[in-house]
Amino acid sequence: METPNLQQLSEEGVLFRNVFCANPTCSPSRACLQTGMYANNNGMMGLAHLGWRLTDYNKTIINQLNIHEYETVLASFQHITQLDKKDELGFKKDLADDEGSTEDKAAEYIKSMADSDTPFYLDVAFQETHREFPDSTGIINPDHCLPAAPFPDTAETRKDMADFKLMAKELDRKMGVVFQAVKDAGIEDKTLILATTDHGIAFPKMKCNLTDHGIGVFLIMKGPGVFSGGKCCDALISQIDILPTIFDYVGLQRPNWVDGHSFLKSIDNDKKLHRDQIYAELNFHVSEEPQRCVRSQRYKYIRRYDGRNHSVLPNCDDSISKDFLLEKADWRQFNFDVEQFYDLFHDPYETNNIIDNDAYQTLIADHREQLDRWMQANHDPLLSGPLKKVSGITLMDVNGLSPSTGERIVYE
Numbered sequence: 001m002e003t004p005n006l007q008q009l010s011e012e013g014v015l016f017r018n019v020f021c022a023n024p025t026c027s028p029s030r031a032c033l034q035t036g037m038y039a040n041n042n043g044m045m046g047l048a049h050l051g052w053r054l055t056d057y058n059k060t061i062i063n064q065l066n067i068h069e070y071e072t073v074l075a076s077f078q079h080i081t082q083l084d085k086k087d088e089l090g091f092k093k094d095l096a097d098d099e100g101s102t103e104d105k106a107a108e109y110i111k112s113m114a115d116s117d118t119p120f121y122l123d124v125a126f127q128e129t130h131r132e133f134p135d136s137t138g139i140i141n142p143d144h145c146l147p148a149a150p151f152p153d154t155a156e157t158r159k160d161m162a163d164f165k166l167m168a169k170e171l172d173r174k175m176g177v178v179f180q181a182v183k184d185a186g187i188e189d190k191t192l193i194l195a196t197t198d199h200g201i202a203f204p205k206m207k208c209n210l211t212d213h214g215i216g217v218f219l220i221m222k223g224p225g226v227f228s229g230g231k232c233c234d235a236l237i238s239q240i241d242i243l244p245t246i247f248d249y250v251g252l253q254r255p256n257w258v259d260g261h262s263f264l265k266s267i268d269n270d271k272k273l274h275r276d277q278i279y280a281e282l283n284f285h286v287s288e289e290p291q292r293c294v295r296s297q298r299y300k301y302i303r304r305y306d307g308r309n310h311s312v313l314p315n316c317d318d319s320i321s322k323d324f325l326l327e328k329a330d331w332r333q334f335n336f337d338v339e340q341f342y343d344l345f346h347d348p349y350e351t352n353n354i355i356d357n358d359a360y361q362t363l364i365a366d367h368r369e370q371l372d373r374w375m376q377a378n379h380d381p382l383l384s385g386p387l388k389k390v391s392g393i394t395l396m397d398v399n400g401l402s403p404s405t406g407e408r409i410v411y412e
Contacts, residue, residue: 001165005176006220009195011230013222014267019237020278020295024199024207024214025285025315027052029239031080033198034060036243036258039281040380046284048081051390057081059257061243062121063090068252071120075106078125091123102126103174107181114185119250124178128171131202131317133163140166149349150205150213151321152329160320164201192223192249196239204322204331208285208315210293210302211342211350215280223249226267235266235274236297259378273297279374283387285315287396290387292380294371300350301367302340305382311336314396341367 022032023039031037031044031054039045043055057063060080062072074091081088095105106124113120136142140162147157175195182191200206200214207214217239221227227249240260247254248262266274282291289312290305306312311334316322325331341357341364342350354360374380381387389395 001168003168003172005172005179006195006218009175009179009193009222010220012228013193013220014227014229014231014233016219016221016233016235016237018234018297019196019217019219019239020212020215020280021199021217021239022215022278022280024209024280024282026198027079028283029198030078033196033239033242034062034080036061036240036255036260038240038259038279038378039283040378040382041259044080045387046390047286048079049083050284050286050395051082051393052284054080057088057090059255060090061246062123064247064252064255065119065121066090066092069119071118073109073120073122075109075122076102076125077127078123101174103177106178110178110181110185110187114187126171126174128174129164129167129197129201131319133160133167133319134170136162136166147321148201148203148206148213150203154324156320156324160203163320164203189224192221192227192246194242194246195220196242202317203319204316204325207317208282208289210280210282210291210300212295212300212344212348213350215293215295225249226264231267233263233267235263236276236278236295237263237266237274238278238280241274277370279371281380284389284395287312287314288387288389289315290382292371292375292382294367294374295344296367298343298345299363299367300340300342300344301364301371303368303371304336304338307338 021029023029027046027048028039028044031042032039035042035054037059042059044052046052065072071093072091073093073095075095078086078089095109098105102124106122109122142158142162145158145161145165147153147161151157179193182188182193196219197217200209200216205213238260241263244254244258244260245262245264248264254262263274277294277296280293282289288306291302293300293302311331313332337353337355339355340353341355341360343354355364375383
């Protein structure tokens with residue numbers, strides 16, 4: 001798949017190869033990124049448009065940069081509060097009412113800052129690559145596409161991947177408009193560009209899962225100094241580390257409530273590990289599905305907390321690939337173990353659960369203990385019993401139906 005603008009950004013900046021979100025669903029992941037906190041600490045346990053909120057909207061990169069006299073600008077949609085409450089995010093400027101596409105509005109703003117000495121933070125988010133994907137028929141030949149790793153190579157899964165690739169190409173084009181605007185404005189030597197995503201791609205067994213298919217994300221950063229030169233960094237990084245890294249880079253004090261840690265010193269020396277392990281959680285998407293995991297360089301331990309041993313299918317976006325698994329692969333009957341342990345060097349796709357393998361029991365016990373310590377340190381609400389739901393919100397059951405009426409629920 002050709003994404004020339006992201007490729008150029010990585011060749012001019014730093015490509016990070018071992019980066020993971022802290023929660024593989026939309027609002028919680030974005031909230032963790034923008035607060036530098038885990039979801040069970042910042043309060044965003046589920047989707048913002050279903051009622052979940054940050055405990056304190058002052059504890060975001062937006063409001064913290066406002067304190068330091070940055071101009072903070074929203075050039076696109078956001079997903080960490082409800083639409084009618086986005087003023088609480090604290091952006092000093094919102095380009096929503098300006099004419100043009102998101103990328104053009106962002107480019108125009110960047111152009112306006114060419115001769116300004118005011119530092120700015122510009123938040124540009126794109127709908128791509130969310131579902132629904134565009135129809136690639138006649139544009140991309142699906143028979144020349146390889147499906148994502150968790151899927152068999154079939155006509156259906158190839159078509160789904162072809163549609164995804166078409167949308168990804170459009171995303172790259174839009175990002176390219178923004179990247180070029182920085183060059184055209186002549187401010188490359190004082191601008192940090194950060195490109196990332198919120199979670200794994202919207203396919204079954206990926207988004208809303210704690211395997212690397214769900215929590216693995218891309219990260220490219222480009223800026224003067226350490227964020228230049230076409231380098232590659234293999235340090236183990238969580239997205240909660242991005243906020244303190246930005247503050248470290250621009251010379252601001254790290255807020256004392258941040259859970260993450262700066263990885264600035266690991267960029268030129270990633271052999272000096274930034275982290276020994278990362279942690280991630282899943283609570284609510286459109287259904288409840290509480291899980292926790294710890295991932296080291298080689299091993300992954302996942303624990304499910306809802307007593308179920310099967311996928312909660314509503315948490316998987318509708319798609320061609322989902323239909324294939326349901327209709328031709330008996331996915332409803334596929335069960336998970338409540339505890340899972342994977343040797344990522346031998347099993348990078350996390351398909352062979354070795355939780356009962358005698359040779360790994362010491363390692364498994366160590367990872368269990370690490371996860372327990374992390375949950376205790378973060379006062380994880382799961383330690384006190386079932387998670388609390390937002391009042392007034394009806395979540396889907398495991399079949400995508402309302403528990404009270406038995407009718408299918410559709411969330412826009």
